[in-house]
Amino acid sequence: MSRTASTVLRSVLDHGPVARSTIARLTGLSAATVTKQYAELARRGLVREVDTRIPRVTLGRPHVPVDIDVDRHVVCGVHIAYGHTTFALMNLRGTVLAQEREPHRTTAPEAVLTRIADRVPAFLKENDRTPVGIGLATGGRIDPDSGTIVEHSQLGWRHVGAKRFLGERLGLPVHVDSHSRALARAEQLFGDERTRVSVVHLFVGNVVDAAIATNGTVHSGPGARAGEIAHLALQDDNTPCPCGRTGCLQAAVADRTIAERAVAAGIIDVPDVRRLLDKARHDPRARAVFRQRARKISQAAKLLLDVINPEVLVIVEAGAMHLPECLDEIRARTGDRIVTTSFGSDVLSVAAGSVMLNEVYGHPLYFLKSQN
Ligand SMILES: [Zn+2]
Structure with a gap:
């Protein structure tokens, strides 16, 4: 069984x-x-x-x-972010064996998926591996059952049938899920042991979303809408949001928002959060931008801790991951149940590969034929 x-x-x-x-x-x-x-x-x-x-x-x-057996099988992961796609290979212990990142040439869904369908076979050939299947992860609202990206507001995507599109072209099993849900499960499988009991996973990049998992099960709820916190109202914030209101969490703390703010303040010259992070290592003005974001994120973290009461809250956010003072800033407001992701700079690759690894660990006799 x-x-x-x-x-x-x-x-x-x-x-x-x-x-x-x-x-x-x-x-x-x-x-x-x-x-x-x-x-x-x-x-x-x-x-x-x-x-x-x-x-x-x-x-x-x-x-x-x-x-x-970490040598026999691998999974392929594809993560679609606002500005780029990440391709990865992972073994069954969740270790990233190879990864590459490619900026989008255009963000039309058909063009991005066509590029993925073209690139994956070449990526696999370069690494000389045939994966058990492909995990596709992204932010926004995802229906894992149909493999549809229901809504990705930052990319402007609606009802994109990614599983069907890629499954037909690649001839391998394809599974699609939200990067936050995939990472919550990845923590339970490969990461912090406390997450086995209960975990809230908070992702802050260009997309801001959360996932809730208890005892090895991720809660999705009707319409797979659990963890949608993009429009959570912040106190003391007047950033305009595409929804028409001001002070929504995602609009206020997205990578793009803080990078643009840093350009306006003359801290960096192009709106790129990775440049801002590099700058933060020696420029206190850049660090202050991340600290301000940390204080806003604390409001969401506190609410999630209060409502869900998990063992730990795992956060993926550049400041908390790379600048200790930002993690301190959040912990000072919410307590020490806040930890950063177990997967460091591999986090997008792990998110994507884990969509497929979750299937392998959930139904291990289903995907693979008996070898003898
Ligand atoms: Zn909003």
Whole structure:
């Protein structure tokens, strides 16, 4: 049964290298069930025995430990951001093996997806790998069941059937999800252990959105609208928002907004948040822009902590990730349950690859044919 296979595979992920008898003890499954499921997973190249032997404590068969097979399979991830697409390859432990980033030439959905369909085969060929499938992640509202980007306000996309488009052209399984939901699950699979119980994931880039996950399940809600916080009203902010109001969270704190503010203040010459971050390492005016953003983000973080009460709130935001004073600024207002992403500068690649890895860990016998 698929759920049992998933339980065994996730136990190997968490505890490997680990003896099969230990998996039985940890999962509460019978030794016979673990042995059977392990064999199914091994036939698909997902797990393998490892060389290091756990010392024999009793006479009889040695307990040969088993682990995730990180050499056999990879997933491909594609992340669509406001200004660029990221392509990545990841192994089954969520390690990024290769990645590249390409600026959009135009942001029309058909053009971006066509470019992805052209680029992915070349990217795979350059790295000499055939992935189990492709995960596509982006911000905004995503319907993972149909693989549709329902609304991406910054790109101006509506009802873009990305799964169907790419699935037809690439001939591989394609899964589509919101980058925040994918990252919340990635933390549960590969990241901070406290997130296993409950986590709120807050993404602040050009898109601002959140995801909520408890006990290995991400909450999407009707219309997959959970975590939409772009238009959360901030106190003491009058940034105009495309929705017609002022002081909406996304409009006030987006990368583009703070970069444009920094250009207007003469801190940088082009509106690029990465340049602003470089500048912040030695220019206190640039750091002040990030600190101001951190104070605004604190309002959203505090609300999410109060309403959802998670074990941890994981944040993806350039200032908090790279400038300790920004993380301090947020923690001073919200407490120490705020942590930054486990995935550092690989975060967009991990978001994308994890869309597919979530499927592999959720239904491990489904995607792969038995090898013998
Ligand atoms: Zn708004």
